[in-house]
Amino acid sequence: MDKKRRKKTSFIAVTQNRKKIDTFYSILELIKTQEQCGITSKMYKFLEEFGMGYFENHRFDGLRISVFDVMLKKDFLFEGYLSTDFLELSFLIEGEQIIKIDGIDEDLAYESQECYLLYLSKIRGSVSYHKRKRFKEVKIRMSPDFIKRHRLDEEYNILEKYALLQLQDNILRPLCPKTQEILSEILTDKRKGLLKRLFLESKTLELIALKLESSTKPKQITTLPIDNMVKKLYQAQHLITSDLSIQYSIQQLSRQIGLNDFILKKEFKILFGKTIFEYASELRMNKAKQLLQHSQKPIYEISELVGYKNSTHFTAAFKKIEGVTPKKYRQAKRLL
Known part of the structure; x- marks a missing residue:
């Protein structure tokens, strides 16, 4: 028994x-x-x-x-x-x-x-x-x-x-x-x-x-042992990554996680090696490139999915970082 x-x-x-x-x-x-x-x-x-x-x-x-x-x-x-x-x-x-x-x-x-x-x-x-x-x-x-x-x-x-x-x-x-x-x-x-x-x-x-x-x-x-500061920084990172259609301001992030915005900006860069803007922009561009290459979604829809108000702003940001427009990027990838 x-x-x-x-x-x-x-x-x-x-x-x-x-x-x-x-x-x-x-x-x-x-x-x-x-x-x-x-x-x-x-x-x-x-x-x-x-x-x-x-x-x-x-x-x-x-x-x-x-x-x-x-x-x-x-x-x-x-x-x-x-x-x-x-x-x-x-x-x-x-x-x-x-x-x-x-x-x-x-x-x-x-x-x-x-x-x-x-x-x-x-x-x-x-x-x-x-x-x-x-x-x-x-x-x-x-x-x-x-x-x-x-x-x-x-x-x-x-x-x-x-x-x-x-x-x-x-x-x-x-x-x-x-x-x-x-x-x-x-x-x-x-x-x-x-x-x-x-x-x-x-x-x-x-x-x-x-x-x-x-x-x-x-x-x-x-x-290192996880202190309260590091937990809050990872909470901010999670907010950014969990929904790329939302563009959080520094003030919005700081209110959400309960951390001073100056400290948030400074410590985020130390922990992740990038500013919040650089980190979010890189995620958005990587997601946009995946969608341009592997989906049939129109560019205006992709721009919304990665957090831009309209396709014009998205196209300008994409070209500044990638050197080509989203349309030309998609065309080039399909020729490979």
Whole structure:
């Protein structure tokens, strides 16, 4: 009987008024299940009593990818024991968690625009969520078989290097632009069956590669402990990259993130190596070039998508940076 119990992942939830709920799935309603080519995908919605939002789960070959997007109506504390070993990638796009783990003295405040990579082995603890705050997270769990199949532990010693107790003082990292781009692809993907499997596995490996690559680079500002200033700068960067159709002024960005505009301009350039204007312009031009080369969208529509009020302003900006008009750029690329 004890052996059977150990194999299960045991988590219960307690609401703010200490009302106990049997499992996480007790607050969800299954609305869609799909099984095809070895991948099982399930979509749940939160019961109206507990929150507004959804939970999506994809499983295959030792890989589980979950997406949370919910506004909770009650404070929740999930506590319990994880009896299995796995490598976990988490990306908190919006919201906050307070994580308590047995054996670690300090609580972990996991906040918006942060991520972590951890190897978790038979841990006990709790995670708390606050009501009336949107929570959006992409979480990826990889089994020992998945890790072995892709040789993730052979060269980088990933299981030891990213073990929880090894990293307990240095767990969280801000989301970089490339990570945000991959997460956006995962969240908007509509593939099914085999194509879904191949897509999710490739994106998981791409995210792992980004993590391992950053860990081998010489120490820079992005590998220092994340203070409040750095978090705010990454929030500004996320605002810029998340919707290129919006051109934020320095004053708008500073109000959104709660940072003085002079300090924002100065520290942004130190962290990202470009002024806010240079950074945003480069993103807009790169996006415009992709659309000009790989889509049939008219130039006026592309100009709106990359944040210009009209095609005349867009054409002038594009020519100043690229040396040719958008029309001539598109024509030249199609001749190649």
